Amino acid sequence: MKRIALLTSGGDAPGMNAAIRAVVRTALYHNLEVYGIRRGYQGMIEGDIFRMETTSVSNIMQRGGTILKTARSKEFMTPEGRKKAYQQLQKNGIEGLILIGGDGTFKGANVFFKEYSLPAIGIPGTIDNDIAGTDYTLGFDTAVNTAVEAIDKIRDTAEAHDRMFVVEVMGRDAGYIALNSGIACGAEDILVPEEITNFINIMKRISSDKRRKKLVNIIVVAEGDELGGAAAVKAKILEAFPEIDVRATILGHIQRGGSPSYFDRVQASRMGYEAVNAIMAGETQVMIGLKNQEIIHTPFEKAIKEHAPLNLKMMEMARILAS
Numbered sequence: 001m002k003r004i005a006l007l008t009s010g011g012d013a014p015g016m017n018a019a020i021r022a023v024v025r026t027a028l029y030h031n032l033e034v035y036g037i038r039r040g041y042q043g044m045i046e047g048d049i050f051r052m053e054t055t056s057v058s059n060i061m062q063r064g065g066t067i068l069k070t071a072r073s074k075e076f077m078t079p080e081g082r083k084k085a086y087q088q089l090q091k092n093g094i095e096g097l098i099l100i101g102g103d104g105t106f107k108g109a110n111v112f113f114k115e116y117s118l119p120a121i122g123i124p125g126t127i128d129n130d131i132a133g134t135d136y137t138l139g140f141d142t143a144v145n146t147a148v149e150a151i152d153k154i155r156d157t158a159e160a161h162d163r164m165f166v167v168e169v170m171g172r173d174a175g176y177i178a179l180n181s182g183i184a185c186g187a188e189d190i191l192v193p194e195e196i197t198n199f200i201n202i203m204k205r206i207s208s209d210k211r212r213k214k215l216v217n218i219i220v221v222a223e224g225d226e227l228g229g230a231a232a233v234k235a236k237i238l239e240a241f242p243e244i245d246v247r248a249t250i251l252g253h254i255q256r257g258g259s260p261s262y263f264d265r266v267q268a269s270r271m272g273y274e275a276v277n278a279i280m281a282g283e284t285q286v287m288i289g290l291k292n293q294e295i296i297h298t299p300f301e302k303a304i305k306e307h308a309p310l311n312l313k314m315m316e317m318a319r320i321l322a323s
């Protein structure tokens with residue numbers, strides 16, 4: 001293999017730039033030519049491809065976002081779109097791909113490989129931490145720390161006013177950010193999509209807190225919880241307790257930005273380095289992941305079929321510790 005290409009796709013995540021740097025520098029060390037594709041699969045379709053050198057990745061490790069930009073491409077979901085993408089890769093002599101993204105990105109890679117047999121290696125980059133076959137996805141650590149800093153600030157004002165807050169964190173179908181930021185901030189309740197929320201229990205807890213004059217309450221809800229987000233949960237609380245002073249806050253995209261933590265930078269460096277080694281060794285359709293702190297290779301098929309399980313024992317622990 002002489003020439004590979006690299007892209008970031010789906011939601012951006014802190015640490016993507018550190019992974020890009022690791023891929024480019026490792027590839028160049030092994031005399032592989034490396035091309036960057038801007039805006040994920042959409043840029044692949046449009047031929048937005050450029051040669052990368054060692055200086056292309058200088059001074060990017062500490063930056064959030066992705067210098068390659070990212071996108072969600074509807075066109076790549078169609079056979080015609082993927083055909084155009086393949087033609088662009090052929091035109092540029094690309095023999096292998098390294099993809100940094102979430103489960104959707106690897107689903108796309110899987111379909112693409114079935115059609116065109118182009119080798120591809122994945123690096124899990126999503127703040128959601130929801131990919132099976134890895135304990136960790138890039139960006140999760142930074143995103144949780146951002147959420148924790150924000151919720152701590154919300155608790156200050158909640159304490160000052162004796163108020164209840166419902167705080168919505170990201171997680172379309174995953175409760176990792178909610179569970180971990182909730183534990184770290186001592187949230188009184190944590191609502192996640194992986195567990196059916198028992199609202200009766202929440203009402204019982206609020207009644208008992210009221211009896212013992214505990215008025216400050218933080219409820220962390222993942223955006224994908226079946227009850228709905230912060231606004232829906234607030235409305236349900238007011239239905240049951242119209243007298244309670246409650247506010248809803250949506251943390252939103254603040255969780256996706258910012259300088260990556262040391263942990264995200266180190267894991268991104270390890271994964272980027274390993275992705276190049278894997279593609280050079282002739283591997284394909286595997287995602288580089290972490291299990292028990294060690295690098296592992298997981299087939300895309302497995303990574304996309306399952307949802308990473310949430311440790312529900314930690315939900316129970318969180319309830320006991322916050323009681």
Ligand SMILES: Nc1ncnc2c1ncn2[C@@H]1O[C@H](COP(=O)(O)OP(=O)(O)OP(=O)(O)O)[C@@H](O)[C@H]1O
Nearest residue numbers: 010011072073076077101102103104105107108126
């Ligand atoms: N079944 C599929 N077939 C072809 N392409 C797909 C498929 N699923 C996803 N893709 C492509 O991958 C892109 C990224 O997927 P998606 O938007 O789900 O984000 P992701 O990679 O899961 O990241 P995140 O969840 O962190 O935002 C999609 O915009 C689409 O172009």
Ligand SMILES: O=P(O)(O)OC[C@H]1O[C@](O)(CO)[C@@H](O)[C@@H]1O
Nearest residue numbers: 010011012126127128170171172
């Ligand atoms: O606003 P966008 O870019 O569609 O992304 C929102 C989604 O992306 C994620 O943050 C993952 O990156 C999800 O948790 C969230 O639902």
Ligand SMILES: [Mg+2]
Nearest residue numbers: 010102103104
């Ligand atoms: Mg996803």
